[in-house]
Amino acid sequence: LVSCTKKYPMHYKIALIINYLGHCISVGALVVAFILFLCLRSIRCLRNIIHWNLITTFILRNVMWFLLQLIDHNIHESNEPWCRLITTIYNYFVVTNFFWMFVEGCYLHTAIVMTYSTDKLKKWVFLFIGWCIPCPIIVAWAIGKLYNENEQCWFGKEPGKYIDYIYQGPVILVLLINFVFLFNIVRILMTKLRASTTSETIQYRKAVKATLVLLPLLGITYMLFFVNPGEDDISQIVFIYFNSFLQSFQGFFVSVFYCFLNGEVRSAARKRWHRWQDNHALRVRVARAMSIPTSPTRISFHSIKQTTAV
Numbered sequence: 001l002v003s004c005t006k007k008y009p010m011h012y013k014i015a016l017i018i019n020y021l022g023h024c025i026s027v028g029a030l031v032v033a034f035i036l037f038l039c040l041r042s043i044r045c046l047r048n049i050i051h052w053n054l055i056t057t058f059i060l061r062n063v064m065w066f067l068l069q070l071i072d073h074n075i076h077e078s079n080e081p082w083c084r085l086i087t088t089i090y091n092y093f094v095v096t097n098f099f100w101m102f103v104e105g106c107y108l109h110t111a112i113v114m115t116y117s118t119d120k121l122k123k124w125v126f127l128f129i130g131w132c133i134p135c136p137i138i139v140a141w142a143i144g145k146l147y148n149e150n151e152q153c154w155f156g157k158e159p160g161k162y163i164d165y166i167y168q169g170p171v172i173l174v175l176l177i178n179f180v181f182l183f184n185i186v187r188i189l190m191t192k193l194r195a196s197t198t199s200e201t202i203q204y205r206k207a208v209k210a211t212l213v214l215l216p217l218l219g220i221t222y223m224l225f226f227v228n229p230g231e232d233d234i235s236q237i238v239f240i241y242f243n244s245f246l247q248s249f250q251g252f253f254v255s256v257f258y259c260f261l262n263g264e265v266r267s268a269a270r271k272r273w274h275r276w277q278d279n280h281a282l283r284v285r286v287a288r289a290m291s292i293p294t295s296p297t298r299i300s301f302h303s304i305k306q307t308t309a310v
Helices: 002-007 009-039 046-069 073-078 081-113 123-132 134-148 165-191 199-226 233-260 263-290 295-309
Strands: none
Touching: 009 046, 009 233, 009 263, 046 081, 046 123, 046 233, 073 081, 081 123, 081 134, 081 165, 081 199, 123 134, 134 165, 165 199, 199 233, 233 263
């Protein structure tokens, strides 16, 4: 990327704009999706709780990305401790992204292929996989960086150094396992559950479709880090734009497929909106009824009282 910056300054600036735009759009969509899952308590089944956690990891990852962009070049070179901490936290959320995608695949595989009742699945197991397992991986990576590659805020890597594979290796592993999960899931859906029309099976199909789109998207994006775009100008420029677009719009795609196109979320949001409209209309009618002037009645009563006295 450094060589691309020096060689194609104009294209790099455009790619940087795409990155900022994509991350801003992604954060906006992710926050809306997060609020929907937070407010719509009627849809808080385990499947949607997993979606919610995945969206949370993307919000935190994008926030850390913006913090990384604020680091000055001089600070980057001086290798400040707080700068290394930001890089460590960013990489932690990168790993949690993929582990929560693994949780998505694991949940669907358990429910569809192993035909295990989802009511018996323990939420804490998935929370442990998604949030806790990445911790020792990143701690091991940080120790490796501290003693073997302690420079430039731990961002990037030197040729011949493989410290980053401490966390990249597990990410690649869970990606490969997820592809195996998806293969089995699609096979079962195409054979055994094709004729099933139960609401649960329909929801599984929709979740599988979303995962089928998002997992290759996330996997391809991550694998681009290991791809050499070639020496010719066109392939390097295409690589810069392609990588910038996919990296920055990931969160937007996750929000769309797991929230905005989620039938349960849309139905619950529609009911909530109609309920709010009904309550608002009722409050307006009550307010109008309470604001009817009563002064003519008082005048009439006063005049009647005077007439009676006479």
